[in-house]
Amino acid sequence: MAPDARLNVEPNSSQQPSHRAIDNGNPTIYKPKWLVLDDVNIDLITFATFVASTISILFFRYTLTPTLLVAAAIVLPLRLFFPRPKTPEGLVLITGGSSGIGAELSYIFANRGHDLIIVGRNEEQLEAVKENVEKKFQRKVYTISSDLSMPGSAKALYDHVVGKGFQVNVLVNGAGLGGAGDVFEQPIELAERMTYLNCITSVQLTQLFGRDLIKRGKGWMLQISSVGGWMASPGQNLYHATKHYVRAFSEALSIELRAYPGIVNTQLMPNPTHTQFVTRAHADETPMMIAATEDPKYVARAGYNGLCKGKRMVFSSWNAAFNALQMQLLPRSVHLTIASLMNAPLRGAMTMKEPEKRQEKRGEKL
Ligand SMILES: NC(=O)c1ccc[n+]([C@@H]2O[C@H](COP(=O)([O-])OP(=O)(O)OC[C@H]3O[C@@H](n4cnc5c(N)ncnc54)[C@H](OP(=O)(O)O)[C@@H]3O)[C@@H](O)[C@H]2O)c1
Structure with a gap:
């Protein structure tokens, strides 16, 4: 399909699959992504860390303070620094x-x-x-x-x-x-x-x-x-x-x-x-x-x-x-x-x- 003249853009190769899916309306080209550090996955990691820490403390008798420190070391950097802020433009x-x-x-x-x-x-x-x-x-x-x-x-x-x-x-x-x-x-x-x-x-x-x-x-x-x-x-x-x-x-x-x-x-x-x-x-x-x-x-x-x-x-x-x-x-x-x-x-x-x-x-x- 020809690039969209009105928008004056060439399809970017890194976006090819999804871009073509849009132009052709072909759902088989659409590729969902899982390994993305977006806030859905960060919430998921937070939840999994919370569950793992609770199980470790309650059932495997891990000590409270070190377990919480490890959990905080996993979760806090993700929550504080990712996803990178992107200020709107235009x-x-x-x-x-x-x-x-x-x-x-x-x-x-x-x-x-x-x-x-x-x-x-x-x-x-x-x-x-x-x-x-x-x-x-x-x-x-x-x-x-x-x-x-x-x-x-x-x-x-x-x-x-x-x-x-x-x-x-x-x-x-x-x-x-x-x-x-x-x-x-x-x-x-x-x-x-x-x-x-x-x-x-x-x-x-x-x-x-x-x-x-x-x-x-x-x-x-x-x-x-x-x-x-x-x-x-x-x-x-x-x-x-x-x-x-x-x-x-x-x-x-x-x-x-x-x-x-x-x-x-x-x-x-x-x-x-x-x-x-x-x-x-x-x-x-x-x-x-x-x-x-x-x-x-x-x-x-x-x-x-x-x-x-x-x-x-x-x-x-x-x-x-x-x-x-x-x-x-x-x-x-x-x-x-x-x-x-x-x-x-x-x-x-x-x-x-x-x-x-x-x-x-x-x-x-x-
Ligand atoms: N206020 C609340 O308690 C509350 C709570 C939760 C969510 N929201 C949501 O927040 C959004 C904004 O609401 P708001 O509180 O700012 O209320 P608002 O002051 O009544 O503003 C509503 C806006 O929608 C426009 N609008 C209404 N009907 C329209 C139509 N048929 N065509 C085009 N534009 C239309 C109005 O423009 P015109 O007057 O120029 O038509 C106005 O600019 C809404 O989606 C609302 O559901 C509000």
């Missing part, structure tokens, strides 16, 4: 860049010297983010207004961006929509729109832009998922189901990407965060969202830091990690009861404080 495309976590990521990337393409529907807020970035960080921002919950919108966005001659090096899938309430009361179109926006568009953008990153041998992708991806939630049923999809997709992608060196895929797992998301999802009267105290600024920073470190998954805070862990470990009966209580509307008894809507106002504090 043009960043952020869906959901007009508000909340996506807007905060725009400011972080611009502050680190990146030019941006930001996508959303609200043109006024896209322009406000653009103005903030250009004024404060002197970076170029290109705005695109697009409804990404529509079928075909990912391909249309990709064609538009590539047609304008842009080369995207960093993709952030941030646009998302929630929806509180009983599924029987929700319009059936909501399931379609939410699934398109939260799942299908993100996957298709990952495929489309990801292929270009692979061909260039370098790139970064940040998927904004949710701690909700660990929960089955009566009252936020559809939304958390879509985030299960994102979590499974992104985790498995990290392993598939071992065949494509140079590409980082990080999943950000925010706890409930104080953004317009909560009011748009009509979840401002639920205990889960009333407790939504995380600041989108810090959530975005956690995502950016995770991307720089090549992590496959990062939580927005220790609290978020704890919530995901307990939801994983609890018996399902307890899990479902807690999730249902956390998502039950308080019917006027308490409401979340209104989040900041205007990016003009956010700009004053940048």
